[in-house]
Amino acid sequence: MRTAIYPGTFDPVTNGHLDVLFRASHIFDSIIIAVAENEEKQPLFTLEARQALIRENLAERQNVRVTSFSGLLVDYAREMGASAIVRGLRAVSDFEFEFQLTQMNRHLDDELETIFLMPKQEYFFTSSSLIKQVARFEGKIDYLVPANVAIALREKFGHQI
Numbered sequence: 001m002r003t004a005i006y007p008g009t010f011d012p013v014t015n016g017h018l019d020v021l022f023r024a025s026h027i028f029d030s031i032i033i034a035v036a037e038n039e040e041k042q043p044l045f046t047l048e049a050r051q052a053l054i055r056e057n058l059a060e061r062q063n064v065r066v067t068s069f070s071g072l073l074v075d076y077a078r079e080m081g082a083s084a085i086v087r088g089l090r091a092v093s094d095f096e097f098e099f100q101l102t103q104m105n106r107h108l109d110d111e112l113e114t115i116f117l118m119p120k121q122e123y124f125f126t127s128s129s130l131i132k133q134v135a136r137f138e139g140k141i142d143y144l145v146p147a148n149v150a151i152a153l154r155e156k157f158g159h160q161i
Helices: 015-025 047-055 073-080 092-108 128-136 147-156
Strands: 003-008 030-036 064-069 084-088 113-117
Touching (some): 092 113
C-alpha cells in the first residue's frame, strides 16, 4: 500500500490545499494529512480546530485521514509507514524553499520521496496568510476557502455571518 504524508500548518486549510490533496488521493492508496503543531508560526486556529476544519471537507475521501505531528517530518513519515511526502507548488517563488526542504529530508532519509503537485491555476496566488489578512478586513474569500473555513474566519474576526 502506497502511503503519502501531506504536511502543513493549514491555518486555515484553503481550496488550494484541498485541490492538491484531491490530486494526491488519486495517486496514492492512502494520504495522511499531517497538521503541524508548529507554535512558532503563532497559528490563528488551534491544532484541534485546524484538524476539524479539514475533516469536515473530506466526507467523500475514504483514503484520507487527518493527524497531527511535531518534530521532524521524516521521523513521522517513517512512523506512519509513508513512502512519500506531498507538497504543493503555487509559483516559482515556492520552489527554492521547497527544494531546500526536499534536500534536507533526502539527507535525513534518502528512501522518502517528495512529490510536488500544483493546484488549479485559480489558486496559484492564495496562501493561508494572505487569506487571513483579507478576511480580517472583511474582503471576499468565499471562492478561496471551503464554506466552513469562511464561517470560522468571520467568527474569529468578529464579523457578521
